[in-house]
Amino acid sequence: AxxxxxxxxxxxxxxxxxxxxxxxxxxxxxxxxxxVWISLLREVGAQNYFDCLQQAGQDRAKVQECADKFRQSVEDRFSVTEKPTG
The missing domain is CATH 1.20.5 (Single alpha-helices involved in coiled-coils or other helix-helix interfaces)
Incomplete structure (x- = not known):
């Protein structure tokens, strides 16, 4: 134009x-x-989460454990807790 x-x-x-x-x-x-998103992900330990998932492979229990640890990391960092649904 x-x-x-x-x-x-x-x-x-x-x-x-x-x-x-x-x-x-x-x-x-x-x-x-x-x-900003990359910085936040690094701050809450996203790399640890991805490493955990890679090591967990197809084991659903280990994958869930990785998710729980990551969720706890986010909750601790930002002083929030997830409200249960249902």
Missing amino acids: RGRVKRGEATNGGVALAGVILGVFAVVVGLVFIA
Whole structure:
């Protein structure tokens, strides 16, 4: 769209510029969001959880144990507890 404005084929230069700016802003916000999530996952021990799952293999009891440990890690870190459903 910016190229067409420069060639005189369009008159919506402001809208095209706003689109470019919003697009760049969205990419930056997305990258920040990803960085925050990665940081939070590291902080609560996600790598330990993934390692535990890999070692557990197909053993459902061990997989559940990994999930329980990870849940406890999150609860301890953020001082929250999961409310039982049902």
